Structures are given as C-alpha cells and as structure tokens.
Amino acid sequence: MTSQIRKLPPELSGVQVEMEEHAANYGLDFFPTIFEIVDVNQLNSIAAYGGFPTRYPHWRFGMAYEKLAKGYAYGLQKIYEMVINNDPCYAYLLDSNSITDHRMVIAHVYGHCDFFKHNYWFSQTNRKMIDEMANHGNRIRRYMDRFGTETVELFIDACLSIDDLIDIHSPFIKRSSEASRYQFKANTDVEADVPAEDRFRAKSYMDAYINPKSTAQDSPGHSADAQDDNPPASFPNEPTRDVMAFLLNHAPLAPWQQDVLSIIRDEAYYFAPQGQTKIMNEGWATFWHSTIMTRHGICNGGDVIDYADHTSGTLASSPTRLNPYKLGLDLFRDIEDRWNRGCFGREFEECDEYESQRTWNTGVGKGREKIFEVRRIHNDLTFIDEFLTLDFCRRHNMFSFGYNDESGYYELESRKFQEIKQRLLFSLTNMGRPMIHVKDGNYKNRGELYLEHKFNGPELKVTYARDTLEHLYRLWSRPVHIETVLEERVVILSFDGIEHELTKTKEPAGEKETIEL
Amino acid sequence: MLRPSWNDQTGKSLERTYEVRVGHARVRVQSASPAEAITQARARFCIDMPRMWDVIHSLEMNRFDVRVIESP
Numbered sequence: 001m002t003s004q005i006r007k008l009p010p011e012l013s014g015v016q017v018e019m020e021e022h023a024a025n026y027g028l029d030f031f032p033t034i035f036e037i038v039d040v041n042q043l044n045s046i047a048a049y050g051g052f053p054t055r056y057p058h059w060r061f062g063m064a065y066e067k068l069a070k071g072y073a074y075g076l077q078k079i080y081e082m083v084i085n086n087d088p089c090y091a092y093l094l095d096s097n098s099i100t101d102h103r104m105v106i107a108h109v110y111g112h113c114d115f116f117k118h119n120y121w122f123s124q125t126n127r128k129m130i131d132e133m134a135n136h137g138n139r140i141r142r143y144m145d146r147f148g149t150e151t152v153e154l155f156i157d158a159c160l161s162i163d164d165l166i167d168i169h170s171p172f173i174k175r176s177s178e179a180s181r182y183q184f185k186a187n188t189d190v191e192a193d194v195p196a197e198d199r200f201r202a203k204s205y206m207d208a209y210i211n212p213k214s215t216a217q218d219s220p221g222h223s224a225d226a227q228d229d230n231p232p233a234s235f236p237n238e239p240t241r242d243v244m245a246f247l248l249n250h251a252p253l254a255p256w257q258q259d260v261l262s263i264i265r266d267e268a269y270y271f272a273p274q275g276q277t278k279i280m281n282e283g284w285a286t287f288w289h290s291t292i293m294t295r296h297g298i299c300n301g302g303d304v305i306d307y308a309d310h311t312s313g314t315l316a317s318s319p320t321r322l323n324p325y326k327l328g329l330d331l332f333r334d335i336e337d338r339w340n341r342g343c344f345g346r347e348f349e350e351c352d353e354y355e356s357q358r359t360w361n362t363g364v365g366k367g368r369e370k371i372f373e374v375r376r377i378h379n380d381l382t383f384i385d386e387f388l389t390l391d392f393c394r395r396h397n398m399f400s401f402g403y404n405d406e407s408g409y410y411e412l413e414s415r416k417f418q419e420i421k422q423r424l425l426f427s428l429t430n431m432g433r434p435m436i437h438v439k440d441g442n443y444k445n446r447g448e449l450y451l452e453h454k455f456n457g458p459e460l461k462v463t464y465a466r467d468t469l470e471h472l473y474r475l476w477s478r479p480v481h482i483e484t485v486l487e488e489r490v491v492i493l494s495f496d497g498i499e500h501e502l503t504k505t506k507e508p509a510g511e512k513e514t515i516e517l
Numbered sequence: 518m519l520r521p522s523w524n525d526q527t528g529k530s531l532e533r534t535y536e537v538r539v540g541h542a543r544v545r546v547q548s549a550s551p552a553e554a555i556t557q558a559r560a561r562f563c564i565d566m567p568r569m570w571d572v573i574h575s576l577e578m579n580r581f582d583v584r585v586i587e588s589p
Contacts, residue, residue: 295572337567361564368571 006037012093015103022292023110027372030113031127032088035106037095043079044068046092050271051084052133056140056263057149058156080310081105085116085274087127100298100306107292111285114375119280121273121379124171129270136263143256154474155257159264161471164433165243166265168272234445239437239452244268246438251475261475275431276379283328284375286314290329322424331383334392335374336367357391381428388424390417426457434460436482449476453484460484462493469495534587539573539580542566551583 008016016035023030038046048065049055071077080101084090091109093102116122126132144152240246244265248258274281290311298304315326338344342362351357374383392398398420429435435454443450449472453460465482472480472495479496492503532547537558542565546557555578562573 291568294568333568336570340563340567340570359564361560363560363563365570365574 006095008035008037008093011099012037012102015099016106019103019106019110019292019297022296023107023114023288026288026291027368028110028114028288030089030110030117031086033083033091033109033113034088035091035093035109037093039095040072041069043082043092043094044072047079047082051082051090051092052130054130054134054137056133056137056156057144058153060160081109083109083112084130085122085125085127085270086130089113089116090130098306100303101310103297104289104293104307104310107297108285108289111288112281114288115277115281115284118376119273119277119379120377121276125270125273126266132266136267139259139263143260147256152260155260156264158471158474159244159261161468162243162247162475163264163268164431165241165436166268166272167241167245168269168276168430170242171269233442235441236438239439241435241437243436243438243451246441247475250441252477253475272431273379276381279324279328279331279380279428280375280378280383281328282325283330283332286325286329287332287371322427330396331387331392332371332374334389335387336371338367339370340365340367342366381425384421384424384428388421393417393420429456434458439483443481446478448479448481451480451482453482455485459486460493462486465493466495466500469493469500473497533585536584536586538582538584539576545586552578554583555581 012035020033045065046053047068048061055061068077068079072079078094080094080097082092089109089112091106091113093105097105116125140152140156235250236246244261247253248261248265253261293307298307315323315329317323317326341360342348342364343357343360348357348360351360374387378386394417435456436451437454438449439452440448440450442448451472460482465484469480469482479494481492481494483490483492485491486502490505492505494501494503531549533549534545534547535551535554535558536543536545537554539558539562542562544558544561544565546554546561548554548557558581559573559576563570566573
C-alpha cells in the first residue's frame, strides 16, 4: 500500500467514544476495538486480503482487488468498513464516508465485535490472528525465496482448491490429540524422518545436525519393521471429513509443503465461523446499528436522509438473492417481538385460533434477553431451523426459485413454507459446500486416494470436481477418486495424473461401465 | 390503591375514556384511573411499536401525559 493507514481524527474519536458508550449501555460486550481510517484503495486492498494486510502473497488477492476496485469505480459496490475478529478487534473505516455513515458504521462494528467475542462458534478461533497471519506471511515469503515464487504459488493453488474440505465441528470435538494433529515438522525444510517423540528441539538450519537421519533409523522406536510384516491396510479406520488434516498426516509432502498446507488449513478454520454465521452476524450488527442510530445517532434532518438512503441500500431485497443483512435483522426483530409478547411455549403453540395468536400478548418482556441468548449459542443453520416460522415466511413474502431449463429463465418455484425452509437449510448446511470425506487412503491396495461425496441433493459441478482432482493429485502423488451422484446414478470420478475417467455404477457395489472423458 | 371499576350503589361503570400521550404517540383507553390508563396505554404502545418495547417499558409514569376525554 502506498500511503499510511491513519488513526482516527479527533472528531471521529469523539463519535467512537459516544457509540461505544451507547453499545455498552445496551449490554454489548466487546474486545477493545481499534479504528483506523483508510482511503478506498487501501480498503479494497485490505478487503482483498480478507482483512489482513500482512497476509502471505498470492495472485488471487490481486484478482480480488481488481474486482473490488472495478466494482467501486463503476458504482456497483462500496465497502463501508471491515472488521477483524481479533483481540483487540481492528476496524477499518472509509475516509470518504459522511459523518452519519461513520456513526452508523462504528455502531455496526461494535455489533460485530460483540458477536465475535460471545458467539459460541467463534470461541475456538485464534484471537491473535493478525500476528499469526503476519507469521504465515513471513514463512511463505521465505519458502518463495528458497523454492521459487511460482513453485510455492502453484502449491498454494492446490491447497486452496481443498480449503473447504475441513471438519467445521472438529474445534469443538477432540477427535485427535493436539500432538497427533501436527506430526509433521512444520516450518523446516528437512525431511521428516525422525519420529516426533525422538526429536531434540532445534532451529530449522541446525535440525539436520541435531536430529540426523542415521540416529533416527537406529533408534529403538523406529518402526521400519512394521512395514515389512504388515502390508498396508485400508485407512483411515473411519471416514474422515478433515481432508486437509488427512493429507498433512499421510501425503508424501516435503516439510515446507506440509507447513504451507497447515497454514492454509489454519486459516480455513479461522474463517469457517464467519461462513457459518453470516446471516446472524450481519443481522446482529445491523440490529444494533439500527437501534443505536434511530435512538441516539441522528442529529438533524439531513442525517435522516443519509441514514435512510444507505440503510435501504444495505437492506434491499433481491428476488434472486438472499440478503443476509435483511434476513438476519428481520429474524432478530421477530424473535425480540415474539419473546416480548410471550409468543412461545406450549400454550401458544397449541392455540389454533389465528386471531388469538396474532394478538397474543402476555407482556412477559423477555425479548432482549432472548436475542442475547440466540446470538450466544446459534449458527445460521440452527438459527433458521429454530426461528424461521410459517408466520415470518408469510409476512415477508418469501419464496424459492430455480432455473427452468425449458423457458431459460429463473422462475418462482414454491411459496410452500416447508420447501422454502428446506431449501434455505440445504444452502446453509456445511456452509453450502459439499460434504466430502476420505473413505480410503489405500484404495485397491495401491496407495490411491478415495473420497466420498455425501450426496444430499445438489450435484457436484463436474468441471470444478475435475480441477480439484488434478490439484488433489498434485498433493497425493497417486491417482485420486471421488464417489458422487450424477443424474441419479452413483459415479466415480478419477484422475490418474494424465487423464480423467468417469465410472458409472448402478449401485455402489454393482457392475461398472467406464467412459473416457 | 385498588379502585373499583363499578359503582356498587348505582351499578354504573366508573370507567372513563382517557387519552394518553407520550411524545408524538397517543392512544385512547377506557379505565377507572389515570394510573390504570397509563398501564393500558403502555401495553398498547408496546404492541404498536415493537422496536421501542424496552424504551416504553422503562418509561417513568410522569413521561405520560394523561387527559380525560369522556366521563361516565
């Protein structure tokens, strides 16, 4: 970046203090938040880096920057702010925003910061990620200096192609010990030949001398004998969803490659809760900026116009795209209203008179308490499942749509509540990504990798699957396969390093016919 | 203090129509006393302006302006 990021000018510092006080008075609780003011080019470049200006270099960040910069230049989009889940939280404000925008954005940021700190799905994220990302950047730059930029970038491309094949629930379930998660030698360029338990601590440049290969092979714990007596069996014992961890532990990678893969994996886990809570997180922040602004943040008539103009843009509904800001905000408001009026529980649910339900009011006033509880424990999937009701669906005229092959248009498919909800839940399950796990790391006893796609409706996009298999081959170095469903038939897509193959099966264990792609 | 809403001797209702105002919002309610009128008005305002529930709920009594519109 060419110019310096600036601290807040005095007039905005005053706004920050004021908004922080309002947010705290409403019960929001956040990490200390550092605001910095940037110009549009800086904000676009920070956004392109996913919010971390010190991140590792990679061509895709340049591509993302170009997209954001062009979108801004053509008036298609504008980023008002960026906020980073870290302790302290960092927030970047756009210097061309009006003072009303700044007030709104600062209030919005405090909503996000509260969510980061208190939502359960963020509880296992690294709160020092700014430092960690800088560390990742240094390590990758060092590998680029040593092994060449193109070599490292190509390897990063391969890692990124599978960066959503992680087990998003694993931070909350101890499936393996911390030690066994990283049995490779991260941050070194020495062959991983000495078992971790036999190693002496050493800097990377001294490692070969302190832990020589011969010592490792002579050591009593060295298990070369196991290879001769027991031919390799199928593994893992159970299908594993964390494909990246599986590759870290079993793929024939050089230590620097293992380190790069572990970096990409760590970052994928860091970003995963943001994907899991997009609707809630934006809804929560919008709920609070709306509450604070409409009660305390508007000073004159001009402010009303600015605020209403920008908020209407943010909350605009599109018939073809879900707006997470609007859905999240409306759901939080609906929950607060229902719990204020006592519209919950058995008595309410069992009431079958529409008018009685509509005017139901026990005056219990538990709305505020309830929305804080919801923000603490839910993610988007459970949020929608629990709180998207038939009544809400009707009031907001929700519908599902799909592409009609015959007419060539996107068309309204259904206004049925169950279908709309099911479709929404599908799109949120596993953050809308396919569920894929490693079924066999020694397929056909030939060291080939066999993945299985847990089919639940949407098919894999074959062009994407083929590219991913090629990248996966680069990591695994042996043929790779994925079992999935295409056109209602179980198929196996394979890549052997030269060509792709699609094997159709009637049943998983049935006869197979092979088609050359 | 509890006040009867019916006159025991005449059998007529003691309820009056009150107009309760707070800010720009106003509502008419039937009640036997100004305090009861405020309670009713508070409940109505909460329903009519669900986003202000917490504010209305915590408003002091003296913030409500109560006026008799119609006596029995």
